[in-house]
Each structure stands twice: as structure tokens, then as C-alpha cells.
Amino acid sequence: GxxxxxxxxxxxxxxxxxxxxxxxxxxxxxxxxxxxxxxxxxxxxxxxxxxxxxxxxxxxxxxxxxxxxxxxxxxxxxxxxxxxxxxxxxxxxxxxxxxxxxxxxxxxxxxGMVDLPLLSTPTLKQSLAGHSAYQTTLEQLEKLGEQDRQRHVLIVQDPFTTYYDAQVVADFVRLVERLGFQPVLLPFSPNGKAQHIKGFLTRFAKTAQKTADFLNRVARLGMPLVGVDPALVLCYRDEYREVLGEQRGAFSVQLVHEWLQKALPQPQEIPPQTGESWYLFGHCTETTALPASTQQWQKIFARYGATLENVSVGCCGMAGTYGHESKNLANSLGIYELSWHQALQRLPRQRCLAPGYSCRSQVKRIEGNGLRHPLQALLEIVR
Known part of the structure; x- marks a missing residue:
């Protein structure tokens, strides 16, 4: 020993x-x-x-x-x-x-770390003080009848949006509510993505198993599980399955657009698209793993008469913690310059959207102000 x-x-x-x-x-x-x-x-x-x-x-x-x-x-x-x-x-x-x-x-x-991000103020808990999304417990959810369960949406927290970009999660709570559903924030349970990236595979396996057990218990309620950050949500599908195998269980965490596609009623007819366009800067992991995600976001926006245009860009250069490491700083800035910087110079910044936390963080670091998540624009559109 x-x-x-x-x-x-x-x-x-x-x-x-x-x-x-x-x-x-x-x-x-x-x-x-x-x-x-x-x-x-x-x-x-x-x-x-x-x-x-x-x-x-x-x-x-x-x-x-x-x-x-x-x-x-x-x-x-x-x-x-x-x-x-x-x-x-x-x-x-x-x-x-x-x-x-x-x-x-x-x-x-x-x-060897640079430009460490600042924590969100107010915190998510402060933003949703007194809201039922924070106060509902798992025990209360387990006592609900089948009809009540169908109107609930369980939000899976991740460490980056919850603690460093809390407004995104708070706005998703409000969007879910505005669409006629009851949002519930699940207790934070570590995802482990950062452990996997750095090769702490033994620690990652323990983290993944603990969180998988928790999410499997929650999944038995029959309510949709939704997360807002692509990299962390896709980790449940990929790295968890790779490391845990059958021990992962059958739980499924959806991305925001995946849930919206199923939750929103099919319109009799698509309203005409009016007003200024919105512009989507996709997260590279999401766009490569889920190539249809851009079109799905466009269809969701179109249901409310809004135009969402895809901006063809590569990686933003942040890539999780890659861009925060001193030895990678020059490469990180160079990668950003290749496509993201040029695209943002020709488009109205307030109309540009990015689903990835890393991408929004990189833009904020370099340009001085960040982009919003597509769900935040949707909150503005849906009345």
C-alpha cells in the first residue's frame, strides 16, 4: 500500500x-x-x-x-x-x-494556465431564488402521477454553464416554463469529462459510474433529461459507454434542440419568416457528432417566424481547457483567427449565437463580450 x-x-x-x-x-x-x-x-x-x-x-x-x-x-x-x-x-x-x-x-x-474564467454573479441559485425548479426534490417527483410527470422537464447541470455561465441555465428554466412545461433542476453530479481528457481514467470511471447510477434512477421517472452544453451531454453518450459498457445503463440526456424537436407541437403551417436573421456558430464536437443539429435549430426558429443562418466555421480554439493552457495560447488564438474572428467581424454581434460554453468563453476572452446560447434567443422570440 x-x-x-x-x-x-x-x-x-x-x-x-x-x-x-x-x-x-x-x-x-x-x-x-x-x-x-x-x-x-x-x-x-x-x-x-x-x-x-x-x-x-x-x-x-x-x-x-x-x-x-x-x-x-x-x-x-x-x-x-x-x-x-x-x-x-x-x-x-x-x-x-x-x-x-x-x-x-x-x-x-x-x-501554466492563462485567462482563468470568472464565476457567475449572481449565481444560478440566486437567479432562481424561490423558484420551484430549485426546490423540487427527487422524492416529490417520484410521488407524481403519470399525467403530471409528462409536463416536467429535468435539467441536468454541468459545471461550466452552472457555475461560469449561469444565465444560460436560468434562461433555459424560463424557456421551459414559457413553453408550458414544469422545469426542475437536478442536483449537480460531476460529469468527469475533464478527468477523461487528462487521462485520469480510473477516477473518471468512478465519477461516471456514480453519475450514471444517479441518472438511471432519475430516468425511471419517465421525464425527459436535458442538458445545455454539447460537449458534456455527448460525454454521457460516448465516453460513458466506452468506459462503463453495460454498467452505464440506459439513461438518455438530450440536448436542448433535441428536446424542443419532440416537445413542440407540429405547426399546421410554418409562419413566414420576418425580421433580421440570427446566426448560428456551431460547436465543433456537436456539428461533427450530430450533423443535423444545425438544421434542427433552424426548423425550431422557423416555427416562430425567425430566420437562423448557419455560419460555417471550424474550431474556436478554446476546446475545453486547451485554450487556457499557456503552451497552447498562441495556437488557440491562431485557430480562432482562421474562421471565428473573420465571421464575427462581418456579422452583427448581438445576433450571433453559440451553443458551446467553450466557444462563448473564447469569444468573450478575445472580443471583450460573448455570444448567447440559441435558447436565449428563442426565449426572446417565444412570446
């Missing part, structure tokens, strides 16, 4: 020291090559041979770090779902410190 752990740490320290001295190991070259992966998963969905590079990168990192020490930033990234809910209890205090130049400089030089 303890002796083997200590021996392992000594061995990793020795190996890492030799690596710093320039001792050759081909695995270092493999790691450098894989560090350029943006985890968009186009390789596993659009490529004819469908090789899952993010998947085998995670396995490689797990093996690599049995020999070499991990950088501190890996632990910070992997633990984001543990400490963020605690920080969100005092967001103004933590935002004050995160805004200090000396702390940002130390983070960049000592940890």
Missing part, C-alpha cells in the same frame, strides 16, 4: 528528473504530438476509418503518467468539478483574487 505508493513517486520523480536532463524517450515525442489534439472528435465521427484520437490519447496519458510526474495543472483541471461548487458559494471573493494581475501572472508562470 503506502510503501508501493512511495516507491512509485520516487520512481516517477527520478524518471522526470532524467527527462528534464534530456534523456531520450520516444513517449515524450508521442505526448507532444498528442497535446495538439483539440478533442473535437471529428476523427471518430467524420473520418471513414473512425479512429478515436481523444480516446486513445486519454489511455496513453494514463500509461505515460505511471512513469512520469503529472504537472500541477492536470490535477487542477481534473478536479474542477470538486472545487468549483465550493468556490461558487463566495463567487465575488474568488473573482476578486482571480482578477489580480499577480495571481494571473503566477498562474501562467507556475501552473
Amino acid at each position: 503506502e510503501r508501493s505508493t512511495v516507491r512509485g513517486m520516487i520512481e516517477k520523480t527520478r524518471n522526470s528528473w532524467h527527462a528534464q536532463k534530456g534523456e531520450y524517450d520516444f513517449s515524450h515525442e508521442v505526448k507532444d504530438a498528442m497535446s495538439g489534439c483539440l478533442a473535437c472528435k471529428a476523427c471518430s465521427t467524420q473520418c471513414p476509418i473512425k479512429i478515436d484520437v481523444p480516446g486513445f490519447r486519454a489511455k496513453f496519458l494514463q500509461l505515460y503518467h505511471t512513469r512520469y510526474l503529472r504537472p500541477v495543472r492536470d490535477y487542477l483541471v481534473a478536479g474542477v468539478e470538486s472545487y468549483t461548487p465550493l468556490m461558487a458559494k463566495a463567487p465575488k471573493v474568488f473573482n476578486f483574487f482571480f482578477s489580480q494581475p499577480w495571481l494571473r501572472s503566477m498562474s501562467e508562470k507556475r501552473i
